[in-house]
Amino acid sequence: MDLEKLVEQGINSLLFTAPVLGPDLERFLEQQGQALRKLAQQAVEEKVTHIYWVGSGNSQINLLSGKYLLDKFSDIPSDCFTSYEFVWSNPKRLSEKSWVFLASFSGATEDTVVALRHARAKNAKTIVLVNKADSLMGKEADVVFAYESKALYILPLAAAYLFALELARLQGNTEVEPIIRDLDKVPNLLKRQYLEEKEPAKNLAEQFKKETIFYTLGSGVLYGLAYKFGLTVFMENMRVHGSFMNAVEFRHGPAEMLDRAKPSFVILQGNDESRMVVARVIDLLRSQEVPLIVYDMAKYPDIHPLLAPFALMIPLQWFAVYSAFMRGITDLDERVLMGRGIMGKGNGITWP
Incomplete structure (x- = not known):
């Protein structure tokens, strides 16, 4: 088995995001950082009463830090849900004064499309983090951040971080300022790590x-x-x-x-x-x-x-x-069940 040849082939796979993480994070912060800061300012000005972070699998976990940081540094309550649990629990606080962040790389994850529509039915503001703006969720949400990258964990994570930290900063919490500054150091660290x-x-x-x-x-x-x-x-x-x-x-x-x-x-x-x-x-x-x-x-x-x-x-x-x-898995993107229409249902649904 020629491992280095497999690595060369794997560089283009969706799973292997390490080669692009540094450059794509740098681009994302440059291109969309200001919009995320303005969104945080809007949340403070509109006196949002509750923020929800919603997704499934990897796409829920990259939003979990948003709740962690808001809890630690701000006084706006928030919750992080898997997509169907968000719908089933149907929080009483979910209203026109709530904001709901939803993440899905494909923008067509069954669970999260259902959650998006549930939030809209409750008149909550919906903000989606997707790869492509013209995805199913991109077309239906109030605000879209399309990151145009296979970095499906790091870029939504950065969005959650910057929004939550900037919101806390605008509320007067100076503890977050060194974290925001160091976030700008991360792209260079990721570039070095890919090699080292x-x-x-x-x-x-x-x-x-x-x-x-x-x-x-x-x-x-x-x-x-x-x-x-x-x-x-x-x-x-x-x-x-x-x-x-x-x-x-x-x-x-x-x-x-x-x-x-x-x-x-x-x-x-x-x-x-x-x-x-x-x-x-x-x-x-x-x-x-x-x-x-x-x-x-x-x-x-x-x-x-x-x-x-x-x-x-x-x-x-x-x-x-x-x-x-x-372990003999040479195609990093091949799946046995996921993405084959076996586990997902609904018009336009592609995942899982």
Whole structure:
């Protein structure tokens, strides 16, 4: 198997976003950053009473940070829902004074199209993050941010960050200013990582190529990235058994599995308030001699700790790409069930 030839072919796949993350994030912030700032100003001026973040799979998780940041730095309440749960729970607060952010790469995800229409029926303002403006959701929403890139995690994530942080800044919270400044540093970091993280990831993938179960743990601002890789990358793209857990919850029951089983663990360790408790989980796993990978935000001291999901994305993706190749999955975009009309229903629906 010629791994380097597969990497060359994989550069053009939709899964392998690392090659474009730095340049496309730089372009996105330059072209759409001001519009996101103006949207935040509008939210403050209109006295929005509640903000909802809605999506499915990866597209929900890249919005989760919006809620985290609004909760931490602003006084506007918000919630993050999977798309159908948003419809089924039918929040009482959902009204013309609510804003609903919805993300879908295709703009035609069944669950999220239904959620968009539900929000519109309640007269809420709808803002969509999609790849193409002329997608189904792009045509139906009040506000469209079309990012024109396969970077379906990082660019919507950046939109959620910039909107939430700018809103908090406009409310007078100066704590967010260094985070906003450091966000502009991230594109160059991603460009460097694409080159520097390749060989370390290849070595890790070789070391773990026979492992069949991966538990991915993260907390705080890294909760979403851990979920993304634990479920929507490792299981979807490497075709292995896997799961995600909040790292601080591992001590509350799941740790007892180590008496009988030693699966592989991937730990995302932040450099924020969660660090010390997650460190205790890492120490526990090392004491049990389980197969363990730790991605540590402390490696990037020049980037604000709350930007950890951006900083740890490419090392994880390189590992997933090489792991897929070493398991005989040579077409990174091929799916067995998804995108084939098997699991999605509705006119114009293409996913899942």
